[in-house]
Amino acid sequence: MTTLSDLPSSRVLPAWAINLILLGLIAALWPVNRLLADQINPYVVQVLILVGINVILATSLNLINGITGQFSLGHAGFMAVGAYTTGVLVNYLAAQGRLEGHEWLALLLFLPLGGLVAAGMGLIVGIPTLRLTGDYLAIATLGFGEIIRIIITNTQSIGPFEVRGSQGLRVPVISDFFWTFAWVVVCVVCVWRIAHSTKGKAFLAVREDEIAAAAMGVNTTAYKVLAFVIGAFFAGVAGGLQATYFFLIDPKGFGFMESVTIVVMVVLGGSGSITGVILAAILLTWLPEQLRSLQALHVEDYRMVVYSLLLIVMMLVRPEGLLGRRELWWTRKRLAPAAQGGSAVSLPPANPPA
Amino acid sequence: MNWTRGEDERRDMPLLEISNLTVRFGGLTALCDFNLTLDAGELVGLIGPNGAGKTTTFNIVTGVYRPTRGRVTLAGRPIAGRKPYQINRLGIARTFQNIRLFGGMSVLDNVLVGFNRSALGGLAGTVARTPGNERRERRREGEAMALLETFGLADRANEIAGSLAYGQQRRLEIARALATRPRILLLDEPAAGMNPREKADLMELIRFLLSRFDLGIWLIEHDMKLVMSICQRITVLDHGETIAVGTPDEVQNDPKVIEAYLGEPVA
Numbered sequence: 001m002t003t004l005s006d007l008p009s010s011r012v013l014p015a016w017a018i019n020l021i022l023l024g025l026i027a028a029l030w031p032v033n034r035l036l037a038d039q040i041n042p043y044v045v046q047v048l049i050l051v052g053i054n055v056i057l058a059t060s061l062n063l064i065n066g067i068t069g070q071f072s073l074g075h076a077g078f079m080a081v082g083a084y085t086t087g088v089l090v091n092y093l094a095a096q097g098r099l100e101g102h103e104w105l106a107l108l109l110f111l112p113l114g115g116l117v118a119a120g121m122g123l124i125v126g127i128p129t130l131r132l133t134g135d136y137l138a139i140a141t142l143g144f145g146e147i148i149r150i151i152i153t154n155t156q157s158i159g160p161f162e163v164r165g166s167q168g169l170r171v172p173v174i175s176d177f178f179w180t181f182a183w184v185v186v187c188v189v190c191v192w193r194i195a196h197s198t199k200g201k202a203f204l205a206v207r208e209d210e211i212a213a214a215a216m217g218v219n220t221t222a223y224k225v226l227a228f229v230i231g232a233f234f235a236g237v238a239g240g241l242q243a244t245y246f247f248l249i250d251p252k253g254f255g256f257m258e259s260v261t262i263v264v265m266v267v268l269g270g271s272g273s274i275t276g277v278i279l280a281a282i283l284l285t286w287l288p289e290q291l292r293s294l295q296a297l298h299v300e301d302y303r304m305v306v307y308s309l310l311l312i313v314m315m316l317v318r319p320e321g322l323l324g325r326r327e328l329w330w331t332r333k334r335l336a337p338a339a340q341g342g343s344a345v346s347l348p349p350a351n352p353p354a
Numbered sequence: 355m356n357w358t359r360g361e362d363e364r365r366d367m368p369l370l371e372i373s374n375l376t377v378r379f380g381g382l383t384a385l386c387d388f389n390l391t392l393d394a395g396e397l398v399g400l401i402g403p404n405g406a407g408k409t410t411t412f413n414i415v416t417g418v419y420r421p422t423r424g425r426v427t428l429a430g431r432p433i434a435g436r437k438p439y440q441i442n443r444l445g446i447a448r449t450f451q452n453i454r455l456f457g458g459m460s461v462l463d464n465v466l467v468g469f470n471r472s473a474l475g476g477l478a479g480t481v482a483r484t485p486g487n488e489r490r491e492r493r494r495e496g497e498a499m500a501l502l503e504t505f506g507l508a509d510r511a512n513e514i515a516g517s518l519a520y521g522q523q524r525r526l527e528i529a530r531a532l533a534t535r536p537r538i539l540l541l542d543e544p545a546a547g548m549n550p551r552e553k554a555d556l557m558e559l560i561r562f563l564l565s566r567f568d569l570g571i572w573l574i575e576h577d578m579k580l581v582m583s584i585c586q587r588i589t590v591l592d593h594g595e596t597i598a599v600g601t602p603d604e605v606q607n608d609p610k611v612i613e614a615y616l617g618e619p620v621a
Contacts, residue, residue: 014488015483015484015485015488018483019482019483189481190481193480193483194477194480194481197480197491198466198469198470198490198491198495199470199476199477199480200480201459201470202467202470202473204456204458204459204463205456205459205467208457208458208459209454209455209456209457211418211438211454212450212454212455212456213456213467214438214439215438215439215442215447215448215450215531216442216447216467216468216470216530216531216533216534217442217443217468217470217471217534218470219437219472222472222474223473226473226474226477
């Protein structure tokens with residue numbers, strides 16, 4: 001029998017060392033942030049932050065669509081919930097004159113709070129809709145996204161909080177590169193660790209075969225709802241980051257097309273591949289920006305034509321996405337092979353039942 | 355590894371007891387007044403012609419269908435009507451007639467699925483990779499590898515389950531079921547599609563499971579040679595009715611059984 005000591009450690013570094021490195025990485029974002037603010041063209045910084053927000057959105061949707069296999073078209077709805085929660089609260093503080101000097105505290109509290117409200121929405125929406133599968137689930141989540149958008153469009157205020165409906169809501173710019181990429185690290189690490197733990201095998205099992213997963217003791221509904229809630233949380237945080245960086249949030253920005261754009265990132269990157277989806281999110285944010293130069297040459301806007309063509313070619317050439325289900329690198333080292341022989345007849349001697 | 359579960363349950367009752375189990379789908383009675391007891395260490399067969407209701411019986415016991423009438427108890431606790439994942443956690447695991455592995459996952463990951471008990475439990479530890487979580491992950495990997503080794507699949511641990519040879523997929527499905535630590539194991543045609551050598555290996559494996567693990571095995575199988583040589587008792591179903599119960603010898607010579615398989619005797 002293989003003993004525990006025969007198993008090579010499945011990671012190169014101990015977990016606490018990796019955790020320290022990740023904290024260091026987040027801390028290192030701070031000087032980078034200052035550097036960016038001082039030196040680099042603000043347009044570049046803006047694109048970088050948009051990349052970060054889209055990476056969070058795509059990675060969190062990947063947990064739902066790619067890893068757990070539940071096709072959701074409502075991600076922009078969760079994003080809107082987070083954006084408006086964070087935006088409205090920041091505005092409230094600003095109106096009271098208490099935001100000045102406390103921007104970091106507002107972000108520290110209100111970004112996760114926006115995520116939590118979105119997660120709560122994920123729970124409420126997930127429990128009834130996750131009984132559905134495939135097309136039906138897609139339509140139900142699409143409906144949810146539209147409901148959120150229309151409610152926001154028609155809400156002027158909730159109690160003391162200004163929402164301003166279809167006019168859009170102005171939010172002070174208090175977020176920056178640091179906050180965005182700190183959350184990118186948190187989101188990617190969370191989803192990566194969930195997917196690569198024994199717990200993650202249950203999410204994957206739900207995607208592979210629900211009946212077999214249930215026969216293995218996996219509460220498939222609970223795992224689906226959990227994936228939905230975690231995904232909604234990070235979508236809400238991404239919405240909050242957007243609200244606190246891009247001056248204005250508008251319900252039109254959280255419509256069906258936004259949800260589809262995120263789904264496209266997941267599908268193009270390879271559903272279930274975390275690194276693939278991150279690559280796709282970067283590519284699909286950067287590319288339309290690059291294509292702006294094309295727009296400058298002609299009067300007509302050919303950007304979306306090129307973008308759409310790229311998607312069509314991609315799906316024809318690599319329907320499984322950039323990386324399929326693989327990752328850029330393979331973390332689990334090979335486990336020690338068993339003693340040769342391997343047939344069921346060469347079994348160890350029978351022991352009395354335990 | 356401790357495969358038993360200490361819970362407040364009736365030790366004086368059979369581990370699995372099925373009484374008057376009936377299921378109707380619309381006007382069709384798929385199973386009628388089915389009875390069975392199964393204890394740890396026992397190997398019981400369920401046979402019958404195609405469409406007799408064998409897999410339906412497994413599906414009711416594992417919670418896929420709700421019975422119209424009847425009781426199923428596990429160590430005295432009624433389980434009929436519970437959800438499949440709950441029944442698995444109470445101690446009944448199964449394999450499927452048409453293999454249902456998680457085809458896109460590795461062999462090791464297929465087994466690791468069986469170690470998940472609750473969706474929320476350990477979630478924070480998983481994300482933070484706390485020392486306790488790391489120990490638990492190692493322990494689970496170790497247990498899963500030990501199980502794969504028992505089934506001669508350890509050297510395939512990192513391969514995609516769907517790429518295994520047919521006989522190995524059947525074995526992996528049994529290994530995966532055992533990862534949930536069942537007290538009752540239901541095997542639905544485990545020898546289907548196997549060559550004679552694989553069947554011989556399988557018989558050896560089933561005998562080994564009985565001696566090594568503290569569990570009872572209930573087996574659906576069409577291969578009569580296999581069933582007759584390893585089962586202690588056999589139930590024969592035809593059109594949902596139990597037509598014979600007994601030892602392999604008794605069942606083999608039962609005129610009703612011969613009729614069900616070969617048709618009515620000529621005059």
